[in-house]
Amino acid sequence: MKTLRRLIYGEVLVAVAFVTLSFLALFFFFDFVDELQGVGSNNGGYQLKHAFIYVLLLVPSHLYELLPISVLIGTIFVMARLAQSSEFTILRTSGLGPSLALRNLMGLGLAFVVLTFVVGDYVSPLCDRYGQLLKSRYMGQISVGQTGAWLRERQADRSFAVNVQTLTPDGNPSGIRIFEFDKDGQWTGLIRAKLGILTNDDAWVLQHVERDSLTRQGTASNLVRSSTQEQTWPTGITSEMVSVALLKPDRMGTIDLFQYIRHLSANGQATQRFEIEFWKKVFYPLSCLVMVVLALPFAYLHFRSGNIASHVFGGVLAGISFFLLNNVFSYIGNLNSWAPWFAAAAPGMLYSVASLAAFGWLVVRQ
Template identity: 65%
Template sequence: MKTIRRLIYREVLSAVVFVAAGFLALFFFFDFVDELPNVGKAGGFATYRLTQALLYITLLMPNHLYELLPIAVLIGTIFVMARLAQSSEYTILRTSGLGPGRALRTLMVLGLAFAALTFAVGDYLSPAADKAAQLLRARYQGRISIGQTGAWLKERQAQTTYNVNVAALAPDGSMQGVRLFEADDRGRMVSTTTAPRAVFGVDGWVLEDAEVTSFLTSGPAPQVEHRTVAELQWPTRITPEMVSVALLKPDRMSTVALFEYIQHLEENGQTSQRYEIEFWRKVFYPLSCLVMVVMALPFAYLHFRAGGITSYVFVGVLIGISFFLLNNVFGYIGNLRSWWPWLTAAAPGLLYSLLSLGAFTWLVLRR
C-alpha cells in the first residue's frame, strides 16, 4: 500500500502544482495588464516604475494562491483520477487492494495536507504579503483609504464613548486625518479632537498637532474651549490590526486579527455579523480542500472513452466554480438574513461533501 499511496500522492501533487502554476501565471498577466496604466505616474515619494509594479503584482500572488488552491486541488485530482481510470490503472490498483475505503482515506490524508498549506498561506503569508503590497503601492501612488470618509471605529472607556474616524493609512504605517468624538454615558458630546497625523504608541495613540474642542456644561453657562496640543497621548485598545481590518478587505486579514476585531466590536455594542461570517469562512475555507478531493474521487469509478477525459475535467471545473459561487452567495445571504455565521460559512462545504459522498457510494455500489 505504501507504493500505491506514493504513486497517487506523486501524481496528484504534480498535477496540482501544474494547475496552480498555470492559474497564477494567468492572474499575474491579468494583474500586470491592469497595473500598466499606473506605471510612470508620479505620486507619493517617487515615480511608480515597472520594477515597483512587478514587485506589487508578485506580492499579490500569495492571496491568489490562497483563493485558487482548493480549485487547483479539485482540477488536479480529477485529472489524475480520470486518467488512471481511462488507462485502467485504477482497476489494477483496485485488484491490488485499493478498496473504496482505502482510496477515500488516502485522498483525505492528501486533502488534509493541502488544507494545512491553505491555512498557512491564508493566515500568515497572504496577510503579510498583501499588507506589504498595499504599503508599497501607497508609497508610490498615495495612501490607503476606504471611501471618502475613511474607517469608523468605536470604543467605550469608563464613563465615556469614543467614535473614531481614520481617513487613511500612510505608507509609513501612521494614520492620517484622525478625528475623535467623545460622548458621556448619556450620549452628550464632551469633546472633539482632530489631528492631521497620528502614530501607534506603546499604550495607545499619539496625535500630532491635535486640536481639542471641549464642551463644558458643569458651570453656570455652557462654554466651548479650544486648545492645540503638539503631542496628545490617547490611551486606547484599538490596535494597528483593527485599523487595518477597517481600512482593508476583511477576507485578506488573518484569523486572529479578525477574531480580535470581532471581540472589539462586541465589547462596544457594534454589529459584527459581516466579520463573524468572514471569520468562520477563514476557519472553514482550508477544509474545502477535503471537499475537493472527495468530489474528485467518484471520477475514478467512471468508464471513459478515448479522448473523453477532457469533458469530465471540464465538468469538474464547473462543479468547483459552482461551489465557490455558492460559498459567496451564502455569505451575502447570511449577512442579510442574520443567519448563524458558522452555519453560513460551513453550509456549502457540508452540502457538497454529502453530494460527493452520495455520488461515490452510488458509483461503488452500482459498479
C-alpha cells in the same frame, strides 16, 4: 501501501502544481497589465519595478484563493486518467478498496488544508500589507471613500467615535477625528490630529493636535479650544483594526479578525459580516478536503468512449459552482442574519454529502 500512496500522491502533486502555476501565471499577467496604468503616476514615483514587486506580493493571495480549485482540477485529471488507462482498475484488484482509496486521498487533502491555512493566515496577510504600503509609498496614501473609516471604543464612563481618513505609507492613521461622549451619550469633546503613531503600549501618539472641549454647568455651556504638538491617547484600537476598516476583512489573519470582532462586540457594533468572514477563514482551508472527495468518484467512471475531457470539464464546473455558492451563502447569511458558522459551512457540508453520495452510488453500482 507505501508504493500505492507514492504513486497517487506523486501524480496528484504534479498535476496540482502544474494547474496552480498556470493559474498564478495568468493572474500575474492580468494584474501586471492592470498595474501598468499607474506606472509613471505621482510625478513618476511609481515605476515599473515597483509594479512588478507589488504584483509579486499579490501572488500569495491568489494562491490562497486558487488552491482548492487547483486541487480539484488536478485530482480530477489524475483520477480520470487512471480510470481511462485501467490503472485504477488494476489498483482495485490489488486491494485498493473504496474506504482505503478515500482514506489515502483524505490524507493528501489534509496536507493541502495545512498549506492553505498557512498561506491564508500568515503569508498572504503579510504580503498584502507590504504590498499596500509599497504602493502607497509611491502613489500616495490609502483611503476609502470621502469619509474614511469609522471605529468606536468605550473607556470607563466615556465612549469615542474615531474617524480615520487615510493610512500613511508606514501604516499609521492620518486625518484623525476623535469624538468624545459621556456616559449619557452627550458630546463632550473633539480631538483633531494630522497623524497618529501607533505604539505597542495600547496608545496612539497624536501629532499636531487640536482639541475642543465642552463643559456644562446647569443650562450654560462653555467651549474651550486648545492645541498641542503631541498628545498620547490611550486606546485598544490596533493597526490591524484600522486596516480592516479601511481595507477588506478577508485580508486579515484569523486571530486578528477574531480580536476585531471582540472589539466591535464590546463597543456595541454589528459583527455579523465579520463573523461570517471569520468562519469562512476557518472553513475555507477544509474545502480542499471537499475537493478531493468530489474528485474521487471520477476514478470509478469508464472513459473508453474518449469522453474524459467532458467529465473533467463537468467536475471543474462543479468546483466553480461550489465557490459561487460559498459567496452567495455569505451574502444571504448576512442579509437574513443566519448563524455565521452555518452560512460559512453550509456549502462545504452540502457538497461533501453530494460527493460521498455519488462515490457510494458508484461503488454500489460496480
